[in-house]
Amino acid sequence: MDQNEKTTEDKIFEAASRIFEEKGFTGSRMQEIADRAGINKALLHYYFRTKEKLFDAVFSKLAGIMFKKLFSCLDNDLPLEQKLAMFYKEHIGFLQKHPGLPAFVFHEINRNPERIARIFSNEQVVIMRKKFYKQLDEEIEAGVIRPVDKMQLVVNIVALSVFPFAARGLVSMILGEGKMKFNDFVEDRKTLLPLFIVNALRNP
């Protein structure tokens, strides 16, 4: 396929992804999606019968990307310290490319909690958790880190990378004008956060 010859379906899907991610389901208009895709409304309905179905397709894709990235960043055989360094580098890098994703996903999950269950097969979580918990247990056993509640730790780790993006309107404002300051701020976190966590876990 030629690079510049996207199918109409792809153009629609990309347009819808941007609009939905930016404005949410209820804030988005089919007309605006059609305009951005460079076609008319009727064609939207020809490809994806309803707004709901179009949204479903987009949300599944975007939420899928987000979770897949999260898990893949934690799924390797590095020792904890390197794993954290790798995680924050990769994960914050990903979020820099999709800064609106967390707030979008969180908002839409609140609007319709059932939706997520379809996408987010618990198996992925269970497997990832099992593996990562095992690693933590071993490092606790070996005395590398102090004993901790593992679920709480996972939430802490993720919170520290995701939160600034979920709240980026606020964080940006406090940091001062311009996208650049926000980007520098999260860039720094790629190296600061692994240290922060490792320190928090160090045995006394």
Added chain:
Amino acid sequence: MDQNEKTTEDKIFEAASRIFEEKGFTGSRMQEIADRAGINKALLHYYFRTKEKLFDAVFSKLAGIMFKKLFSCLDNDLPLEQKLAMFYKEHIGFLQKHPGLPAFVFHEINRNPERIARIFSNEQVVIMRKKFYKQLDEEIEAGVIRPVDKMQLVVNIVALSVFPFAARGLVSMILGEGKMKFNDFVEDRKTLLPLFIVNALRNP
């Protein structure tokens, strides 16, 4: 005023707060607000001419409550360790009573960044920051904690209390069914997080 004799304006305001917080501006319907308030649509417009104005009133109030609480929790003369213990106890306690507030505020700020500037006078932030930064500098000077980027630390502290609420649909799902598990989970954080932060800041 009698306890059971709320004014109509109050009934509208309370109904609107619940609906807007749950569904956001674009997802909320004036009809639904009227129904919950036990009146009809026309009366909504009599009190708050437009949906936009009604939303403005609600958002200012709710966002104001959220920030005021955040700042007041950090504004005391306790030494760092006690301050953190107090902060998480108070702040998580507050969020337990308003679990939908963070996602709501973050979403609406993205939808309309100018709105927040009107509410969120930078003065509050500047004053709070100055005072808290001074305390951190003193504790660094005294060797109680290691040198850190203070802005990054503030974001970390807030991220750890707020994130589980912003993402509570997800966190709840991972924890398993039922509100109770989520509530237990965040309840534990009131005592775990101060330790986590203090450890992360300890001098080697």
Added chain:
DNA sequence: GTCTATAGAAGGATAGAC
């Protein structure tokens, strides 16, 4: 597959009686 035109429903807002 793609368009124009339009049906049909929903939602915000107002007029006017009481």
Added chain:
DNA sequence: GTCTATCCTTCTATAGAC
């Protein structure tokens, strides 16, 4: 202040020509 009735715009969705 509060209600009923209704206007008018906006939006999703479809019909039908090409």
